[in-house]
Amino acid sequence: MIVPHYNDLNGLDACLNALMAQTYPRDRFEIIVxxxxxxxxxxxxxxxxxGRAKVIHAPIKGAGPARNAAVPHARGEIxxxxxxxxxxxxxxxxxxVKAMEHADFVGGAMTVLVPQDRAKNGAEGFEMVFAFDNRSYVEKQKFTVTANLLCKRDVFTHVGEFRTEVSEDKEWCLRAGDMxxxxxxxxxxxxxxxxxxxxxxxxxKWQRLNAEGFALFKQRGGKSxxxxxxxxxxxxxxxxxxxxILTSPALNxxxxxxxxxxxxxxCRLWRFVDGHRLLMQ
Structure with a gap:
């Protein structure tokens, strides 16, 4: 299991606890940070x-390069x-791992986590309705977020590392599909x-997604x-x-x-303005 990390010890601790609690046999997986x-x-x-994980120094900035730095230290076939x-x-x-029997790489379901001791604010409510529709990403757009990606090691070796300055998850998955x-x-x-x-x-979040999405769009020959x-x-x-939103059961x-x-x-008005900015730069 590969986990990129940047300066979030509390989050990493909770993540490692969850990985250590996996039902998969403990002697059959390792964790590389x-x-x-x-x-x-x-x-x-x-x-x-x-003793929960091996930590690797990843000097190049970005989650993709951090994953790339960790992969050579992993010994598993998946x-x-x-x-x-x-x-x-x-x-x-x-x-x-079970799903890997029917595919070369897979994406799993994503849920959005919010505090349970108070009402959701606007950002949290928006994310509850719209964030991480990974089933749609996989089935319709043929990519998965890298927060929930499993692939065969030989596939990763053939496809190559995650690239920077583009939507790394989408770009890698589309590259794999093209192969x-x-x-x-x-x-x-x-x-x-x-x-x-x-x-x-x-x-x-959307500033990063817009910039990376536009770079990938142009890289793949998209027209202005x-x-x-x-x-x-x-x-x-x-x-x-x-x-x-008004009909969503996720909001109370x-x-x-x-x-x-x-x-x-x-958010949509900001993205509207930013979309034009990217096109004009």
């Missing part, structure tokens, strides 16, 4: 990991990727990812007019997706739903 020059220092990360702020459920590895490898979906291999807690976190049409399609999506009460609608409007 690729630490991305955390300011707390490599010694602190190693001390926290203890590589299972998750993130240090994620909580894989106990059956994650067992179900993911003829088959992606599968593992509905019972579940990983939880925390919701973005506020607008600033959500904006930073198509990007422009996609950007303008964000505006009519607002009323359509407001209905989705009108207050949570209205706050999520407000965040939807703010």
């Amino acid at each position: 690729g630490d991305n020059n955390s300011p707390v220092g490599l010694d602190a990360v190693c001390q926290l990991a203890g 590589l299972a990727f998750t993130d240090s702020d994620c909580i894989p459920e106990s059956e994650w590895l067992s179900e993911g 003829g490898y088959k992606i599968g979906y593992a509905a019972k291999a579940v990983v939880g990812h925390p919701a973005r807690a506020d607008w600033e976190q959500l904006r930073k 007019l198509v990007w422009l049409l996609r950007t303008w399609a964000l505006l009519p999506s607002i009323p359509l997706h407001s209905i989705k 009460g009108l207050d949570e739903k209205l706050k999520a609608c407000g965040m939807l409007i703010r």
Whole structure:
């Protein structure tokens, strides 16, 4: 199991606890943490990991390079990727490995984690409805998020490392598909990812996704007019997706739903402006 990490000891500790609680036989898996020059220092990360994981120094910035640095130290025939702020459920590895019998690489289900002791704010409500629809990503777009990706080692070797400055998960999976490898979906291999807690976190997420998505779009020969049409399609999506929020069983009460609608409007308008900025730069 490969876990990229950057300066989040609490998150990494919870992730490692979840990985140690896997039902898959403990003598048949190992955990490799690729630490991305955390300011707390490599010694602190190693001390926290203890005997649970091997920690590798990954000097090149980014989650993709951290994964790339960790892979050569893994000995298994299957590589299972998750993130240090994620909580894989106990059956994650067992179900993911089982799904590998029918595919060359697989993505599992994603859930959004929110605090249970209070009402959801706008950012959390928005994420509950729209974040991490990994089944759709796998079945319709033929990629999986790297927070929940398993692949055969020989496939990874053939496809190559994760690339930077693009949507690394989507780019790697599409590259694998172009080479003829088959992606599968593992509905019972579940990983939880925390919701973005506020607008600033959500904006930073979409700033990164927009920039990486645009770079991948251009890399794969996308036309400027198509990007422009996609950007303008964000505006009519607002009323359509407001209905989705208002009818979502994931949100409790009108207050949570209205706050999520407000965040939807703010996010789509910001993406609309940013989409034009990327096209003009």
